[in-house]
Amino acid sequence: MTLSIMTLAGTETTLDHQTLEDFRNAISGDVLTEADEGYPEALILHNGMIDRRPALAVRCRGAADVIDAVKLASDHNLLVAVKGGGHGVAGNALCDRGLLIDLSLMRAVQVDPAGRTARVQGGALLRDLDRETQAFGLVTPAGVVSETGVAGLTLGGGLGWVRAKYGLTVDNMLSVDIVTADGQFRRASETENEDLFWALRGGGGNFGVVTSFEFQLHPLGPIVMFCSPMYAIAQAKEVLRVWRDFMAVAPDDFSTEFFFWTIPDHPDFPAELAGQKVVIPAGVYAGPADEGERFVRPLREIGTPLLDLSGARPFTEIQQTFDPYVPKGMLNYWKALYLDSMNEDVMDALVAAFEDQPVTANRCPLVLQALGGASSRVADDATAFGDRSRPYMIELNSSWTYPEDSEYNIGWTRQVFADLQQRFSRGGGYLNMSCYDEDGEVFIKDTFGPTWGRLREIKKKYDPANLFRMNYNILPAE
Template sequence: MATPARTAHESVRLDRPAVEELATGLRGELIGPDDPAYDEHRRVWNGSIDRHPALIARCTGVEDVVAAVGFARTHGLLVAVRGGGHSFPGYSACDAGMVIDLSPMKRIRVDPATRTARVGAGVLLGELDRETQAHGLAVPAGIVTHTGIAGLTLGGGIGWIMRKYGLTIDNLLSVEMVTADGESVTASETRNADLFWGVRGGGGNFGIVTEFEFRLHPVGPQVYAGPVFWAMEHAPEVLRFYRDWVAGCPDELMTIVVQRRAPALPVVPAEVVGRHVIAVVACCTGPLDEAERVLRPLKEFGRPVLDLCAPKPYLVHQSMFDPSFRHGWWYYFRACDVAELGDDLIDTMAEYGSRIVSPITSVALWQMGGAVARADENRTAFNGRTAGFTFNINGNSTTSDGFDAEREWARAYWSALAPHHSGVYVNFLMDEGEERVRQAYGAAKYDRLKALKRRYDPHNLFRLNQNISPE
C-alpha cells in the first residue's frame, strides 16, 4: 500500500505511522492517492461523481470494518461506505475522507432446505441471483444485476417479484453490523429489535451491515417476462389501457412502464432504434400457461412496434436493464410516489416523454401494491407501502456533454408531476436535503429514526447517506 504523507486534499493530513499501522492490521488493502489502483477503486457507477478520498479501506471481513471505523472515528474522517457503488447521489465516495469498501466481502451461503441465504455486504444482485437460482429460489431484490445488495436492501428494496413476496426488507431475517463505536452486533426480530426495525428502510444511518440473512422463495427458473413497445404518440391510450388492466391483475404480475428512445440493441430492429417509445415491461411468475393468459391483453393491445415479452430464464430477465445503466455514464434522478394514474398525470407523462433527447434518458414508473401494501406499515422504517406507483425519472448522458440539459428535463418533468406527489422512495433520492428525507419516512417514523440515531450514532459518523441527523 502506498501510504500518503499528504492526502488528496491539502486540508487533510494523516499521521504516516498511524496509516501504516492500519494498513498492517487489515487483511484487505488500504489504498491511498499514490497507489496505482487508486483511480480504479475510487470510481463509482455514476460517472458524474468524481471524488478523491484520502484512504480506501478494502475490507475482507468484520475485523477490517471494525478497524476502519475506529481509524475514521479517531482521526475525524468523513466516512463513505461502499457496497456496489450504486448510490445515485454518489454517497459511496467522498473527498478527503475514508471509503470503507465492502466489495471484497462476497460470501454467499444458500441453504435450500430452510430457504435462507447469508450474504456478504459486497455481493451484487446478479451474483446473489446466480447462487439462489441454482436451487430455483430468489430474494425479491432489484432490476439491475450490478446493483449492490447492501444499499438496495437498507433502503427497502423494490423489484420484479415484490408484489408476490414483498420488499427485500420484508424478507430480511437478520443482519450483522458494526456500529459507530466499533461494536459488532446482531439485529433481528428477537435481538436488538429496535435496530432491526431501523435498518429495514433507514439506510446506512446506524452502522455498517456486514452480512444479511434473507428468506428465499421459489421462482423460475422460467418466467413469462419482457417489454412490449408502442410509439410514444400512442402513450395516452396505452397508459389508460394499462391503468385499467393492472387494476385487476394478480400478485404474480409486476410491471414497469418505461419511456425512452428505443435502444440500439441486437433485439431491437434498426427501423425502431432511436424512436420515442413507451413500453410496459412485465414479469409474471407462476405457471407459464397462466402467465400467458394474464399477459395476453397487454400483448394484443393497439399496434405494438415490438413485442419481446415471452418465456425466458429469470436470470435473463433480471439482466435486461443492464445495458441501459452502464458504469461510468452520467446519471441524474428525480423521483416521487403517486397514488393513481389520473388523466392529468397521464397527459403529463405523454408530454414529457415526447421531449426525451438523450438515447439513454428514461422514465421508469413502477407498479406497487400486492404483498408490499399488505405488510404491516409499522413493522419497518420503510414508508411507501400505500403508494400506487413510484416514478424514477432519469436524465442521463454517456458523458458530460448534454448532461445539464438532461438534468433540467428531469427536474421539469418532476415539477410537472408535483400536484400528484404523495411521497418518495428513499433509494431514489439525490442529495436533496433534510426535508425530502423526512418526506420519505413521514413525520412519525422520522422522529423514531432520529431517536435511534441518537442511540447508535450520536456523533453522526455515518452521515454520508440520506442522513437522519441525531440533532
C-alpha cells in the same frame, strides 16, 4: 509516511506514520492512497458524474477489516463513505479527501436450500444473489439490474420484479450483521437489537456498515414469463390506460414497471427502430410460465407492438435484460416521486413529459411503478421504510453520454419533477433513486412520514456523532 485526511468537521487532520503502519498491517484487504495501484478500481461508481477522491481507501476482506476501518474513522473523527455495489446515483459511496470503506471484495452468497435462507455479504451484487439462489429455484425480491449492489438497495427498500408477490427486499430481511459507529460488531434481527433491525429496513446507510444480510427465500422459476411489448409513442395514453386498469385487478403474481423509453442504437434492436420513443407495459409473472403467458396476453395485444420481447425465460436472464442499456460511466441524474393516483391528468402529464424529453438524453427512461400487492400490505410502522399506501412511483432516470448535455438534462429532470410534485404528489419519493442531497431534509422527512421521529432517536443511540452521514442523512435526535 503521514497522511492528510478530512474530518467530520470539514478540516484536515494528519494520520501519523505509526497509525498508518499499524492499520496497514492489521487489514487483510487493501489499504490504498492515490499513489497506489488499485486505487482507481476502488473508486469506480456507476454514475460517471461523480468525481470524488478519498484520501484513503480500504478494500475490506471481512468483518474484521470493517471493524478496524470504522474504529480508525471514529478514533480520528474522519469523514467516511461506505461503498457496496457503487450504484447509488447520488454518489455518496465516495467522499472527497476522507476514508472510503469499500466492500466490493466481499461478495459471497451462501444459500441454505432446506431452510430457504441466504446469507449475503455487504458488497454482493444482485447477480451474485440471483445466481446462487436460482441454482435452487429460490429467490429473494431485489432490483431489476444485475450490477446493482444488494446492500444499498436493501437498506433503502428494494423494488424489483417479484415485489407484488413477496414484498420489498427489506420485508425479506431476517437479520443483519453490522459494525456500528463505536466499532462494535452487532447482529440485528426481530430478537436482537430490534430497534436497529427496524431502522435498517429502510433507513439506509445511516446506522453502520453492514457486513452481511440474511434473507428469506421463496420458490421461483427458474423459468418465468417476462412481458415486454413495445408500443409506439402515439399509443402511449391508450397503453397506459389499459395497463392501469389491468393492474387494478392483477393478482400478486404479476409485478410490473411501465417504461417510457427510447430504443437505443444497439445491435439488440433493429437499426430502423433506433431513436424511436416507445412505451412498454413490462412485468414478470411469478407463477408457472404457461399460466403467465396466458395472463399477460392482453398487455401484448393493445394494437400492434412495434416490437415484442416477451417470452418465458430463466429468471437470471430477465434480471440481466437491462444491463447492456445502463452501462457504467454514463452521466446520470435521477429523481423519484410518489404519485397519489393515475387519473387522466397524471397520464397526460407523463406522456407530455416523455414527448418533450431531450433528444440528447437518448437513454433517459421514465419508469412508472404500480406499488400494490404484498409490498403494500406491510404496516407503515413495521419497518423504517414507512408509508406503504402510495399507489404509484415515477422515476426520472436521466442518463446521457456527453458532459455538454448535462445542464439541459439536469434542468429538464428538475422541472418535470417539480411540476409532477406540485400537481400530483403529497410528497416524498424513493430515496434509493433520488439525488437527495439537493432535495433536502423536507423531502426525506416527507418520505419517511411517521417513522422519521423514531429513526432520529435510533440514529442518536447508534451514531450520535453522525459518523455515517454520506447517505440520505437522518440527523440524530437532539
